[in-house]
Amino acid sequence: MQTGHKVVVEITALRKSYGANEVLKGIDLQVQSGEVIAIIGKSGSGKSTLLRCINGLETFQDGALRVDGKPLLHESPLAMRELRQRVGMIFQNFNLFPHLSVGRNIMLAPTLVKKADAATTAAQARKLLQRVGLAEKFDARPDQLSGGQQQRVAIARALAMEPAVLLCDEITSALDPELVGEVLRVVESLADEGMTLLMVTHEMNFARKVSDRVIFMHQGRVHEMGPPEELFGSPQTPELKQFLSSLH
Amino acid sequence: MVDFSLWDILRNLLLAARWTVVLSLIAFIGGGVVGLALLVIRIAKVRGTERLVSGYVQLFQGTPLLMQLFLTYFGIALFGIQTSPWTSAALALTLYTSAFLTEIWRGCVASIPRGQWEAAQSLALNFGEQLRHVVLPQALKIAIAPTVGFMVQVIKGTALASVIGFVELTKAGSMISNATLKPFLVYSCVALMYFALCFPVSLYAKSLERKMNADRT
Numbered sequence: 205m206q207t208g209h210k211v212v213v214e215i216t217a218l219r220k221s222y223g224a225n226e227v228l229k230g231i232d233l234q235v236q237s238g239e240v241i242a243i244i245g246k247s248g249s250g251k252s253t254l255l256r257c258i259n260g261l262e263t264f265q266d267g268a269l270r271v272d273g274k275p276l277l278h279e280s281p282l283a284m285r286e287l288r289q290r291v292g293m294i295f296q297n298f299n300l301f302p303h304l305s306v307g308r309n310i311m312l313a314p315t316l317v318k319k320a321d322a323a324t325t326a327a328q329a330r331k332l333l334q335r336v337g338l339a340e341k342f343d344a345r346p347d348q349l350s351g352g353q354q355q356r357v358a359i360a361r362a363l364a365m366e367p368a369v370l371l372c373d374e375i376t377s378a379l380d381p382e383l384v385g386e387v388l389r390v391v392e393s394l395a396d397e398g399m400t401l402l403m404v405t406h407e408m409n410f411a412r413k414v415s416d417r418v419i420f421m422h423q424g425r426v427h428e429m430g431p432p433e434e435l436f437g438s439p440q441t442p443e444l445k446q447f448l449s450s451l452h
Numbered sequence: 453m454v455d456f457s458l459w460d461i462l463r464n465l466l467l468a469a470r471w472t473v474v475l476s477l478i479a480f481i482g483g484g485v486v487g488l489a490l491l492v493i494r495i496a497k498v499r500g501t502e503r504l505v506s507g508y509v510q511l512f513q514g515t516p517l518l519m520q521l522f523l524t525y526f527g528i529a530l531f532g533i534q535t536s537p538w539t540s541a542a543l544a545l546t547l548y549t550s551a552f553l554t555e556i557w558r559g560c561v562a563s564i565p566r567g568q569w570e571a572a573q574s575l576a577l578n579f580g581e582q583l584r585h586v587v588l589p590q591a592l593k594i595a596i597a598p599t600v601g602f603m604v605q606v607i608k609g610t611a612l613a614s615v616i617g618f619v620e621l622t623k624a625g626s627m628i629s630n631a632t633l634k635p636f637l638v639y640s641c642v643a644l645m646y647f648a649l650c651f652p653v654s655l656y657a658k659s660l661e662r663k664m665n666a667d668r669t
Contacts, residue, residue, distance in 0.1 A: 293571075
């Protein structure tokens with residue numbers, strides 16, 4: 205963990221509901237720069253929803269959210285565009301753009317949003333592909349790649365916007381078991397390089413190894429939070445104990 | 453009485469077929485532009501427009517094209533504007549085509565997975581960029597075959613413009629058949645000409661569809 209004390213993501217009393225069903229019941233969370241946070245919990249506990257609130261894919265009814273000190277304002281497309289440039293997201297299903305080559309997938313956002321010229325973005329894309337171990341795939345089409353390779357391209361695509369924080373939403377859940385490792389190794393290298401990461405994950409061993417802090421979510425609340433060795437080693441609440449034992 | 457040779461009949465029908473082609477093209481280009489505008493309004497979810505556009509689509513899908521032609525022809529005249537069969541046929545067919553195309557295309561856009569929108573959003577693309585660079589290129593691929601297929605409907609639909617006095621293939625056919633007293637021969641020729649116009653378009657739609665499927669595997 206880096207020792208930067210800058211707060212990158214600041215969530216205060218966040219509440220979100222779908223109709224009468226409240227899925228986030230007041231979340232408070234501060235993420236420091238360089239921190240790696242794993243969010244665990246049962247499905248339906250609100251962990252993915254919380255992640256999706258951070259870049260505005262979900263709207264919330266109450267509370268406040270700041271990234272890099274800038275508040276999230278759903279009503280303002282301009283503010284959302286600013287904020288989303290600071291927040292990268294990687295999805296469970298990769299969501300690469302199938303009509304564009306791997307290189308174009310990575311270059312699209314920097315070209316449109318940052319108005320960078322083609323030569324710069326192409327050079328950057330090649331560098332990022334090299335970083336995720338896919339240097340030779342620049343001209344490949346997404347459907348020619350394995351799931352693990354597609355997810356690594358998705359990581360490169362998110363990094364191309366030089367985000368302050370990277371959100372990972374169960375990024376290995378759609379992968380064949382033998383492809384999980386190659387994706388996790390890339391994420392681990394990002395963590396080592398000081399990238400701020402928030403990841404929803406079912407890979408407990410990975411969460412234990414890489415994260416600085418683990419958050420256990422239960423019924424729309426942060427139920428327990430702490431360093432991985434504490435949380436996994438001596439869970440305090442019966443819910444977390446039950447959750448951890450259900451995994452084995 | 454003047455004697456008409458088969459060549460006379462064919463020559464006159466071919467001349468009239470030009471206007472069928474021109475009217476089809478106008479309907480298609482005009483309908484395409486209006487349909488695209490309606491599509492964008494619809495997916496941008498501008499407040500209140502969703503119901504308005506869907507009402508527009510229902511109106512044109514739920515009434516016969518023949519009535520739409522009558523209503524434009526006589527309706528515009530009610531406002532004291534002099535209309536020719538030309539303008540009212542072009543207008544009615546444009547509106548009709550736009551309603552169907554916007555609905556076809558809406559289905560194509562809806563078939564693009566939500567994850568594509570979300571990925572584009574999370575990369576900070578604005579709505580126009582999401583549409584132009586991510587969603588529409590993918591929707592376009594799916595839309596080509598049904599769009600070309602609908603073109604065949606429009607070509608045949610232009611026949612109805614004959615009822616408001618627009619001289620295209622069908623109207624010319626009935627005029628010639630009145631003059632020659634050979635209705636079966638004349639209308640056979642008319643039908644063959646429609647077929648000659650529509651069949652290649654259908655074939656083209658089929659081949660496009662095959663190509664799309666081949667691309668996907």
